[in-house]
Amino acid sequence: MTAPRYDVIAIGNAIVDVMAPASDELVDELGMTKGGMTLVDADGAKELYSAMGPAKEISGGSAANTLAGLSAMGAQCAFVGQVADDQLGNVFAHDIRAVGIDFDTAPREGEPPTARCLIFVTPDGQRTMNTFLGASQFLPPEALDQEAIGGARILYLEGYLWDPEEPRAAMRAAIETAKAAGRKVAFTLSDAFVIDRHGDDFRALIADGLIDILFANKVELAAITGEDDFDAGIDALKDQVPVLVVTRSEDGAVCVTDGERSEVAAEPIDKVVDTTGAGDLFAAGFLFGYVRGEEPARCLRRGAIAAAEIISHYGARSEADLAKLMADKLG
Amino acid sequence: MTAPRYDVIAIGNAIVDVMAPASDELVDELGMTKGGMTLVDADGAKELYSAMGPAKEISGGSAANTLAGLSAMGAQCAFVGQVADDQLGNVFAHDIRAVGIDFDTAPREGEPPTARCLIFVTPDGQRTMNTFLGASQFLPPEALDQEAIGGARILYLEGYLWDPEEPRAAMRAAIETAKAAGRKVAFTLSDAFVIDRHGDDFRALIADGLIDILFANKVELAAITGEDDFDAGIDALKDQVPVLVVTRSEDGAVCVTDGERSEVAAEPIDKVVDTTGAGDLFAAGFLFGYVRGEEPARCLRRGAIAAAEIISHYGARSEADLAKLMADKLG
Numbered sequence: 159m160t161a162p163r164y165d166v167i168a169i170g171n172a173i174v175d176v177m178a179p180a181s182d183e184l185v186d187e188l189g190m191t192k193g194g195m196t197l198v199d200a201d202g203a204k205e206l207y208s209a210m211g212p213a214k215e216i217s218g219g220s221a222a223n224t225l226a227g228l229s230a231m232g233a234q235c236a237f238v239g240q241v242a243d244d245q246l247g248n249v250f251a252h253d254i255r256a257v258g259i260d261f262d263t264a265p266r267e268g269e270p271p272t273a274r275c276l277i278f279v280t281p282d283g284q285r286t287m288n289t290f291l292g293a294s295q296f297l298p299p300e301a302l303d304q305e306a307i308g309g310a311r312i313l314y315l316e317g318y319l320w321d322p323e324e325p326r327a328a329m330r331a332a333i334e335t336a337k338a339a340g341r342k343v344a345f346t347l348s349d350a351f352v353i354d355r356h357g358d359d360f361r362a363l364i365a366d367g368l369i370d371i372l373f374a375n376k377v378e379l380a381a382i383t384g385e386d387d388f389d390a391g392i393d394a395l396k397d398q399v400p401v402l403v404v405t406r407s408e409d410g411a412v413c414v415t416d417g418e419r420s421e422v423a424a425e426p427i428d429k430v431v432d433t434t435g436a437g438d439l440f441a442a443g444f445l446f447g448y449v450r451g452e453e454p455a456r457c458l459r460r461g462a463i464a465a466a467e468i469i470s471h472y473g474a475r476s477e478a479d480l481a482k483l484m485a486d487k488l489g
Numbered sequence: 490m491t492a493p494r495y496d497v498i499a500i501g502n503a504i505v506d507v508m509a510p511a512s513d514e515l516v517d518e519l520g521m522t523k524g525g526m527t528l529v530d531a532d533g534a535k536e537l538y539s540a541m542g543p544a545k546e547i548s549g550g551s552a553a554n555t556l557a558g559l560s561a562m563g564a565q566c567a568f569v570g571q572v573a574d575d576q577l578g579n580v581f582a583h584d585i586r587a588v589g590i591d592f593d594t595a596p597r598e599g600e601p602p603t604a605r606c607l608i609f610v611t612p613d614g615q616r617t618m619n620t621f622l623g624a625s626q627f628l629p630p631e632a633l634d635q636e637a638i639g640g641a642r643i644l645y646l647e648g649y650l651w652d653p654e655e656p657r658a659a660m661r662a663a664i665e666t667a668k669a670a671g672r673k674v675a676f677t678l679s680d681a682f683v684i685d686r687h688g689d690d691f692r693a694l695i696a697d698g699l700i701d702i703l704f705a706n707k708v709e710l711a712a713i714t715g716e717d718d719f720d721a722g723i724d725a726l727k728d729q730v731p732v733l734v735v736t737r738s739e740d741g742a743v744c745v746t747d748g749e750r751s752e753v754a755a756e757p758i759d760k761v762v763d764t765t766g767a768g769d770l771f772a773a774g775f776l777f778g779y780v781r782g783e784e785p786a787r788c789l790r791r792g793a794i795a796a797a798e799i800i801s802h803y804g805a806r807s808e809a810d811l812a813k814l815m816a817d818k819l820g
Binding site: 176178179207208210211212215216217226244245246249252254256257271473477 | 509510539541544548585587602806808
């Protein structure tokens with residue numbers, strides 16, 4: 159096994175977030191489930207956009223957000239994801255390369271346009287997402303650079319992208335490549351709706367020993383295990399994956415590594431402005447510690463610190479210097 | 490004269506701002522004049538974008554920012570400006586309509602794309618702007634709705650847009666329409682470089698009594714009058730326009746109305762994050778008071794409050810509820 163070229167290579171949705179403040183009443187009126195993610199088609203996206211207030215456009219995408227955080231902390235990263243050859247695709251590509259991430263997936267010509275996620279942020283900081291997947295769902299298996307995947311310590315996969323057919327095939331192929339090269343596979347369950355649709359796939363991947371590091375929040379933990387009780391959910395999964403990381407919002411997070419449980423409290427912040435990207439950045443902090451061989455408790459702390467930064471402002475890409483923030487907080 | 494349909498109708502650049510933090514060293518290296526605005530062509534914009542860190546896209550444009558502020562305070566407004574039929578054009582149109590502004594200029598087909606302004610924000614909060622005018626410079630005189638212009642209390646014009654030929658012709662026509670309808674014409678000088686190129690035009694407009702309300706900052710005041718001393722500059726202009734408003738950053742602002750001088754201090758804020766839009770929002774606050782017939786001192790205070798809000802965060806569109814902010818501060 160040659161020395162890894164990357165710390166983490168990720169396959170994910172290539173999305174630009176379109177974010178605006180919204181009242182709870184508006185979220186209700188539009189029939190959205192507050193805090194959740196819903197897929198919408200082009201017409202649905204157009205209709206919701208009309209109902210939205212003045213917005214900001216900030217690059218997003220779950221795995222891409224995680225990588226941006228990792229790269230900001232100093233990790234070597236590569237991203238694979240499909241944009242269209244349009245202005246928003248150009249924005250996405252610029253923003254991910256600007257933090258030093260290798261991104262070589264060629265833009266896709268023609269329709270549909272680059273994916274966008276319309277995010278309504280209520281006064282409590284909760285985000286309600288409506289995703290138009292656009293070009294993102296057409297990531298072909300040929301887009302994968304097998305050498306790059308084999309040359310990364312960790313292959314990181316986003317559950318959201320398991321839904322469309324082509325990227326699912328691409329991710330299955332990537333898992334094989336990573337495993338054959340003796341690398342670790344990390345997976346984030348993304349959202350309960352993905353588990354509703356593909357839970358059997360995920361459980362099979364786990365049972366087959368193909369997932370080394372699994373990220374979930376408490377809702378996803380319940381959905382994948384069928385256990386409503388948090389600890390019962392942890393117990394149901396902890397022996398099936400070498401590293402299990404479960405976040406639970408203001409109650410911090412839990413990690414079980416080879417049967418050993420560690421916990422971290424949420425990092426205190428003044429005001430939750432926008433929770434978009436909280437889980438993504440938690441994963442970034444955790445993985446940064448993990449690839450450096452740190453103790454689980456320290457990995458968790460890094461996750462909590464990165465998550466606290468992201469929810470203190472609009473958007474799922476860090477505004478603070480994460481490397482400096484980690485150094486200030488952890489020494 | 491029928492009752493005005495609008496408080497303010499504005500003609501301006503239809504621009505999306507692309508904003509990123511930058512070091513002073515980077516601004517130096519790229520040969521930019523810190524704090525200024527430079528026009529760039531498509532290649533120049535591409536090159537600068539490559540050198541830029543991860544960015545946020547937020548609708549901008551000087552006069553459009555002013556209108557967005559006015560509309561947020563409760564004024565009735567209409568905007569005239571040229572976007573292309575592309576994604577950024579769609580973003581601009583959405584954001585301006587979402588605050589309740591009428592915007593009926595048809596998007597322009599084909600190249601060039603919608604205008605964008607690459608804004609490098611240094612740690613002191615100062616913004617350095619590089620504008621690719623794109624479709625914005627092709628606003629044709631036919632785009633003007635003469636009835637709407639004649640039906641607005643104030644026609645507000647942005648000096649930046651005096652530079653390209655077609656919009657300049659459109660603005661000259663609009664001034665005639667407004668004057669014939671007995672309306673007021675407000676003009677912002679925008680930047681010293683515009684005065685370098687078109688100062689004679691501006692001085693002629695002023696001498697001909699076509700400008701009722703003139704906005705400038707201290708640098709522009711010096712450029713238009715040739716007087717380096719602030720008070721000498723004020724004296725040189727004050728008898729030529731009925732209302733003269735000059736901002737001077739942290740030193741507040743001065744207004745001379747029919748020979749009578751009023752002043753306001755800058756509104757104190759915790760931290761200057763990004764000065765983009767400070768002048769635009771000052772104008773918004775001032776005009777809001779003006780159209781309601783308030784005393785100059787109160788108009789100035791509104792300007793100072795709106796400017797303080799905009800420089801406390803990224804972007805030139807207000808994040809706070811300006812109407813509520815005004816009520817809280819002014820009763």
